[in-house]
Amino acid sequence: MKVFEISQVNENNVRELFYIGRTERKWSANTFIVYHKTLLVFFRWCVKQGYLTKNPIEDIEKPKLENKLPFKLNKQTALRLLEIVYNYPYDSKFLRYRNHAIFSTFIFTGLRKKELLNLKFTDVDLENFTIFVKQGKGNKDRIVPMSYTLAQTLKRYVEERKRFNKTCPEFFASSRENMGFTDNGLKKLVEQMREKSKIKFTVHKLRHTFATLMLEGGCDIYSLSRMMGHSDIKTTTIYLSASAEHLRGQITKHPLNDI
Numbered sequence: 001m002k003v004f005e006i007s008q009v010n011e012n013n014v015r016e017l018f019y020i021g022r023t024e025r026k027w028s029a030n031t032f033i034v035y036h037k038t039l040l041v042f043f044r045w046c047v048k049q050g051y052l053t054k055n056p057i058e059d060i061e062k063p064k065l066e067n068k069l070p071f072k073l074n075k076q077t078a079l080r081l082l083e084i085v086y087n088y089p090y091d092s093k094f095l096r097y098r099n100h101a102i103f104s105t106f107i108f109t110g111l112r113k114k115e116l117l118n119l120k121f122t123d124v125d126l127e128n129f130t131i132f133v134k135q136g137k138g139n140k141d142r143i144v145p146m147s148y149t150l151a152q153t154l155k156r157y158v159e160e161r162k163r164f165n166k167t168c169p170e171f172f173a174s175s176r177e178n179m180g181f182t183d184n185g186l187k188k189l190v191e192q193m194r195e196k197s198k199i200k201f202t203v204h205k206l207r208h209t210f211a212t213l214m215l216e217g218g219c220d221i222y223s224l225s226r227m228m229g230h231s232d233i234k235t236t237t238i239y240l241s242a243s244a245e246h247l248r249g250q251i252t253k254h255p256l257n258d259i
Contacts, residue, residue, distance in 0.1 A: 006046060006051050006052065007051070007052075009043075009052065009056055010056050011054075011056040011057075011059060011060075013056075014039070014056045014057050014060065015060055018032065018035070018036070018060055021035065022063075029063040029064065032062065032063055033062055033063070036057065036060065036062055039057050040055070040057050040058070043055045043056060043057055071205050071208060072205060072208040072209040072211070072212045072213075073199070073201060073205065073206070073209045075213060075216075077199060078107055078206075078209055078213070080197070080199070081103065081107075081193070081197055081199050081201065082100065082103055082104060082107065084193065084196060084197040084199075085099055085100050085103045085193055085197075086099075086100040088193075088196060092175070093160050094160045094161070094163075094164050094175060095175055097153075097156050097157040097160045098157050098160070098161070098172060098173070098175070098181075099189060099193075100153060100157070101153050101154050101156075101157035101172070102116065102172060102181075102186070102189070103193070103206070104149075104150055104153045104154075105131075105150065105154070106203060106206040106207065106210070107206050107209055107210055107213075108146065108147055108149065108150040108210065109131060109144050109146060109150070109210065109227070110144075110206075110207045110210030110211055110214075110227060110228050111131075111133065111144070111207070112137060112203075112204075112207060112229075113183070113186065113203045113204070114137075115133050115137075115229075116172065116186075117170075117172070117180065117181060117182070117183060117186065118134070118135075118170075119131070119133075119170065119171040119172065120134070120169050120170060120171060121168075121169060121170065121171045122169075123171065124154060124158075124171050126151050126154060126155055126158070129145055129146045129147070129148070129151050130143050130144065130145055130146065131143070131144045131145075131146055133229065137229060140229060140231070142226065142227075142229050144227050145227070161173060165178070166178055168180055186203070190202070190203060207228075208239070210228075211224060211228060211236070211239040212239050214227075215239055221233065221236055221237060224236055224239070
């Protein structure tokens with residue numbers, strides 16, 4: 001490996017470093033950008049201190065980050081997960097109904113983990129089929145509609161919650177204490193169901209599942225963006241690429257198909 005004095009550093013040997021990194025060391029675009037940002041700051045300091053007359057990295061082009069499609073479960077796998085969560089041999093009906101309600105809420109509403117754990121009992125309106133998400137990502141409030149199927153699942157949990165005398169303000173309660181379900185508790189539950197179901201998923205993957213299933217069902221991109229709490233609709237459009245079913249459905253709308 002070549003060793004340079006700072007005065008020997010120039011655009012050619014810096015460009016060679018990045019070329020070798022991409023071609024021989026197989027740097028990802030993200031790795032390239034991290035090195036580029038770090039050296040850019042360092043070389044600016046060198047120019048300011050008089051060690052270099054020009055920043056040798058300024059004319060080196062950065063690669064664009066790859067737009068990776070979000071991982072998601074298909075309809076059959078999502079239904080299988082909900083089935084396994086419900087039929088697992090729990091010690092009580094409270095655990096069965098609560099855990100099934102938690103996973104159903106993720107899959108039927110696309111809530112983020114923090115949003116679900118922060119839900120208050122008064123935020124869930126079963127009569128009007130709505131969930132009020134207070135101070136979601138970006139400190140924004142929003143209302144997410146719920147389907148009849150989800151409403152029945154949550155109603156069953158609420159009845160069992162009352163029977164267990166859970167009076168904490170949080171909607172999803174701990175089984176042992178009269179307090180909200182914790183982040184650590186949810187982490188253990190997800191790990192348990194991932195092991196028992198043999199389905200590779202995360203909470204965020206369930207959010208992606210909601211988005212793609214909604215598009216496959218015919219939901220428009222604007223409404224989906226509002227439900228997911230995206231500040232920019234461009235964030236939502238990535239799910240269009242992830243949903244082959246939706247794209248196949250859209251191509252049938254070509255006006256010349258009937259010729």
